Amino acid sequence: MSNVPAIDIHNLTASYERKPVLWEIDCQFPQGKLIGIVGPNGSGKTTLLKNIMGLMKPDSGYVKIFGDKLNKVRHRVSYVPQRESVDWDFPADVMDVVLMGRYNPKKLFSRVTQEDRDIAIEALKRVNMLEFSKRHISQLSGGQQQRVFIARSLAQQADLYLMDEPFVGVDAASEDAILSLLTDMKNNGKTVVIVHHDLQTAYEYFDYIALLNTRLVACGPTEEVFTSELLQEAYGGRLTVLSRIGELIAKKDFPVREKGQKDN
Amino acid sequence: MASLWTYFNHPNFWWVLAGTTFLSAISALVGTFTYLQRKSLMGDAIAHGILPGVAGGFLIAGEKNALVIMIGAIVWGVLTVSSIEWISRKTHLRSSTAMAVVLSAFFGLGMMLLTVVQTSGLPDASGINSFLFGQAASMLPEDLMVYSVFAVVVAFVLAAVYPHLTIISFDRATAESNGFNVRRVDAVLSILVVAATAIGIQSIGLILMAALLITPAAIARMWNSRLIGMLIFSGGIAALAAGMGSVISFTAPAMPTGPWIVLILFAFTLISMVISPQRGLLKRYRQQKKNQDIILRENFIKRLYHQWERSGQTAFHLSDIEDTPSKRTLRYAVNNDWIQLAGNSIHLSEKGMREGRRITRAHRLWELYLSKALRMRDDHVHPSAEVMEHLIGDDLEKELLRALDYPLTDPHQRDIPYEP
Structure with missing residues (x-):
């Protein structure tokens, strides 16, 4: 494993409906760790994840993954969205969903091969869901649905995994299954980044934490970040100046960077 | 029956039947x-928006030429989609509003062009009305060939992007982050919808074409829980409805085909709503009846x-029991060895005792749970427990026992009965 950071976020400012919700985020996530993006509701955690995944265009700054542009290393990255972001009434059983992790975006007329199936079965085994492979996805509990999502992600055989709130609405059995899997992945040299809102468990789960509240409060090993001042700063309310100027930018349709100005 | 045979022998009949079923399925x-x-x-x-393309195609060709009309429809259909897309991107209007604005404007324009065609004195000009509501029987083999070629292309493209469409339909964000070009696939689907609408203009007609796109899928969803089954089913049901519609179109040529097909599809929808295995009303009714029996x-x-x-x-006398049980209940209890029945006297068996104890235990555990975990007042917990006692199975009972640490009495100080 090289020393290149898994994710390098450089001066990133991002807006949601033109209102900046992330200000000048600048931090690096090391490889081979369990990393938490932690902060209160509305602190921009999901927005940060979407910017890392290229699902949103930042107003300024950039993100590098394994030292490269996302498009060059996309096959090494896997994303697990929030469970509520999809319609679980979609006509598919568990196996169908996991196999979606094997779909090739660059190929036409592609069909699922036996190798894809074997990989999907392996992924389902790792989340303890193989016995449910023929079950319709709407008939699963919240925790089981989350495990199916993670299995689909595992089937992509990536090196970096980004998960949005995988512990929300999850039963105790699923939480245990997911946690032990995450540790397992870390021990295999994978990097896992998790958006998480619960401070209590964050300390136990993660090696490394980015503490967020529209700006980056701290970013580093868990013991260094979990100090009472920093937590107070992250959870003690938003900076009113930032939210006032954000509203102004939205209202006047103002840019965040002047024309032609580059981030370097 | 003799009359039907004459239709079967009609030179166009089999052409039209095969053509419309194929087109509708696609x-x-x-x-x-x-x-x-x-x-x-x-x-x-799209179905309404492409009317100017159809009328324009007719004017350009100067006759009812399926190929030119088809191309006109597709060009205008793409224009419809892009206008909707452009309006909703550039303004704050919701896309449903943008659709309504564009569809009514283009349909209005189309109606004006249609009047121009009708008063033009061009050959077949009066036949252009068949594009509005469909006239399957009037289709010539040449027309069908044109539509079918387009349909084959649509099927081909669909097969090429099947995985792309599947993953984007289920989970856009993941599809995009996995490297799928979501916008391009969206554009492909829009063009497919335009083409799928255009191939049906003569058999079903523009106005009702939307029903053929959506209703078969809605019916198929009621019978299938996987995409592949849904596709086969919706294609099949559309072919069946279109086939029936074209037979009717031959027997009653004065009647447009589209309305028939739509009504047949609607009948299928109603039937499915009642008897479909997953969410049918009949199934729900049976389930409720079963619940009532259990209670x-x-x-x-x-x-x-x-x-x-x-x-x-x-030992009890039947008249001693409050709420006299129905014959059905008694029969069940006897058949399951809960009780022995001789005339009007009942003997509660060991098995019946166990069953009664289980339900009573569930009832009292739930009362205690409400009182402790939800901090409900003790005189408020009974009504909920009256229902839950029938729902709490072995798993939940174990969990309750664990959560309450094997309690001995309920909130009303009655014993919680355990198996001896």
């Missing part, structure tokens, strides 16, 4: 994806158990 396949992406309204917007017989055995708790007697 349209329904495309429609399944718009249904899954909740873009049902898009089909309607009645469990209440019966629970009462016997309570009487035994009070008196220590296992």
Whole structure:
């Protein structure tokens, strides 16, 4: 494993409906760790994840993954969205969903091969869901649905995994299954980044934490970040100046960077 | 029957039948994806929006030329989609509003062009009305060939991007982050919808084409829980409805085909709503009936158990029991060895005792749980427990016992009965 950071976020400012919700985020996530993006509701955690995944265009700054542009290393990255972001009434059983992790975006007329199936079965085994492979996805509990999502992600055989709130609405059995899997992945040299809102468990789960509240409060090993001042700063309310100027930018349709100005 | 035979012998009959079933099946396949992406309204917007293309195609060709009309429809259809897209991107209007604006404007324009055609004195000009509501019987083999070639292309493209459409329909964000070009696939689907609409203009007609895109998919969803089954089913049901529609079109040529096909599809929808295995009304009715039976017989055995708790007697007279049980309940209890029945006297068996004890235990555990975990007042917990006692199975009972740490009495100081 090289020393290149898994994710390098450089001066990133991002807006949601033109209102900046992330200000000048600048931090690096090391490889081979369990990393938490932690902060209160509305602190921009999901927005940060979407910017890392290229699902949103930042107003300024950039993100590098394994030292490269996302498009060059996309096959090494896997994303697990929030469970509520999809319609679980979609006509598919568990196996169908996991196999979606094997779909090739660059190929036409592609069909699922036996190798894809074997990989999907392996992924389902790792989340303890193989016995449910023929079950319709709407008939699963919240925790089981989350495990199916993670299995689909595992089937992509990536090196970096980004998960949005995988512990929300999850039963105790699923939480245990997911946690032990995450540790397992870390021990295999994978990097896992998790958006998480619960401070209590964050300390136990993660090696490394980015503490967020529209700006980056701290970013580093868990013991260094979990100090009472920093937590107070992250959870003690938003900076009113930032939210006032954000509203102004939205209202006047103002840019965040002047024309032609580059981030370097 | 003799009259029907004359239609079968009509030179165009088999052509039209084969053609319309094929075209409709392909349209329904495309429609399944718009249904899954909740873009049902898009089909309607396109179907109305392409009318200027149809009328314009007629004017350019100077006759009813299927190929030119088809190309006109597709060009204008793409224009419809891009206008909707452009308006909703550049303004704050919702896309449903943008659709309504564009579809009515283009349909209005189309109606004006249609009047121009009708008063033009061009050959076949009066036949252009068949594009509005469909006239399957009037289709010539040459027309069908044109439509079918387009349909084959649609099927081909659909097969090429099947995985792309599937993953984007289910989970856009993941598809995009996995490297799928979501915008391009969206554009492909829009063009497919345009083409799928255009191939049906003569058999079903523009106005009702949206129904053929969406209704088969909606019916198929009621019978299938996997995409592949849904596609086969929706294609099949669309072909069946279109086939029936074209037979009717031959027997009653004065009647347009589209309305028939739509009404046949609607009948299929109603039937499916009642009898479909997953969400049919019949299934729900049966389930409710079953629940009612369970509640009645469990209440019966629970009462016997309570009487035994009070008196220590296992023999009862039927008239001593409050809420006289129905024959059906009694028969179930006897057949399952809960009780022995001789005339009007009942003997509570060991098995019946166990059942009554189980229900009573569930009831009292739930009362205690409400009182402790939800901090409900003790005199408020009974009504909920009356229902939950029938729902709490072995798993939940174990969990309750663990959560309450094997309690001995309920909030009303009654014993919680365990198996001896």
